[in-house]
Amino acid sequence: MRLVLRQSLIIAAKDTRVFLKDWFGLGFALLFPLMFVLGFSLALRNIGPGDERLTITVATQEEEGVSHQIIGALAEESIVDLTVMEYGAAVRAVEDGDIGGFVAFPADFTSDLQGGLPTKLEVVAQIGDPETEAAILGFANAVAVASSNTRTAVQAIVQLAGEEALPQDMAAFGRDSDLLRFETEQIGPVEAFNAGDFTVPGYLTMFVFFAAALAAEAITRERANHTMERLMANGTRRESVVVGKYLGSVYRGAMQLAVLWGVGLVAFRIDLGFSPATVIMVSVLMVLTSAAFGVMLAGLVRTTASASSAAVLASLVLAPVGGCWWPLFVTPEWMQTLARITPHGWANSAFNKLMLFGAGGGDVVLEMAALAAFGVGFLVIAFARFRLSPHAS
Amino acid sequence: MVTNSPSTHLAHEDSGFLTARGLSRSFDGALVVDDVSFSIGRQEIFGLLGPNGAGKTTTIRMLSTVLAPDAGDVTIGGHSVLREADEVRKIIGVCPQELALYEELSARDNLVFFGRMAGLGRREAKDAAAENLGFVGLLDRASDAVRKFSGGMKRRVNIAVALMSRPQLLFLDEPTVGVDPQSRNHIFETILRLRDEGMTLLYTTHYMEEADRLCDNIGVMDHGRLIALDTPVGLKSAIGDPDEVTLEQVFLNLTGRSLRD
């Protein structure tokens, strides 16, 4: 055990040394993805909603109350063009197709809040207009965030000064932590305002996997040039080589993460969402799983040529299927289902939830478990099939 | 360099340091090594000769624990390659027929890596690398990537790597192929020096005069079988005056003139 650990660490260190001397490999793993991110961020910026300000319609069924305050506050924010309509007119406008949809505050919004009761926002949208739906849900999200900010402030005041310090109608607002929810079946498609929030994790996923899969080629080359057999005669265990190659790949993936997230944050001003730690964890899981894939692939193929074609093919097919090139949530249902057979699909689903839809760590447990399951599966096959000799014997 | 470890002088003197008995191996139904038995004494240079495809490399792979024989067994220093491969691996060094090196790494990094994998500490491996590179005359090129070396220089690095584990028995599979006379002579001197320092060597080559000059004993393989086993003089005497006959004549006599695969 200690022997295997020692040997695998030496192998991983050697591979890292080789990697740092390999300019093409470095460029491929680190610069390529950045070029893609840059290109696609620029391209998506022009077609995305970032440039044309969205028109959002809101309606409230209240005569007066908190909903009016919220609408007033949001109208001052410049992300959206806010149109306020009367509820019945808004419904007719949707039916007539004049507007794609709207967000409505119910008549008892304020009284429910004051009574400590849960309340909800209503989203009325035309079926089959994902862009409007996305925009409206994004707006609803913003309302929820604004409300919970207010709630946090209210709770803080209550703690410091007691409820008496608040105007009477605000007191209940701070009492319960689950007051405002909005009702919608799909927590949903919200278009990214910053294209980088989608492209950075997408291409990171693609290239982490790509680089790790290509490691299979390097492994088969080492097997073909007899260095592995030489190691074997030298007292190196097969498991040490499997683990060492795996670790080496993980190190390279970690370098990719550091560079891609770093540049993403600094140059593309991406937003990691409410739980940056979970975003990083998901990306680390993607690295671990991809590294396992590369070692597994080396165990399954015979020649260097088949290793590299399998690696390229797998990477180029799995990336779009797994939602690295376009967001999965804009694709038809069957494509979203198909994405689940790829590690990429799970990683991207987690990234999108975390970075675009404001989800927290607890919301992506399934995605993380699926990624880990892929990784464990790949490793089991890798251990079973890995050979040191150039020829099957 | 390679020092005479005390265990070198322990038992098994009589039975040979390496003893192979009835080694056989086939690939895809073709018998490639067929019932090969021989033994090598301590501090002996044993030459394994034979035409292309005779089974020399396959034999070495079995002797060096990386290929399992279908039948037969080998003991090295008293340890069976089948049952005590780990023990055997501690006392052997292999210089494979291929250049089993990391081209992107420097000569020194190659040696240090293999030395560390064989159990040397960091410092120890560095020292041994410098020593062995000096031994093969490449100390001044230690920091250059192997990729930039000529064929003969790579061959010498290939040998130096095999010395990193301080083996008692060294397998050299065609170490002089594609090497100029200067380098080749350097390699011969290296081999003789290693032997003088206590190492046992098994050596394959297609250069007959080389085998004649270096080897204490020679085994000739053909079609997987060991067809002759004697000293160079003994082999030559079988077909004439050993001072007149060349080993090449013996070889052609034994293995015929038809081309091999």
Ligand SMILES: Nc1ncnc2c1ncn2[C@@H]1O[C@H](COP(=O)(O)OP(=O)(O)OP(=O)(O)O)[C@@H](O)[C@H]1O
């Ligand atoms: N892994 C393998 N799979 C199938 N056949 C093999 C394998 N290894 C060796 N052989 C066959 O075994 C025979 C002996 O090969 P080997 O490499 O041992 O010969 P050799 O004596 O070393 O030849 P050379 O002088 O050309 O190096 C050859 O016919 C070769 O094709």
Ligand SMILES: [Mg+2]
């Ligand atoms: Mg050979």
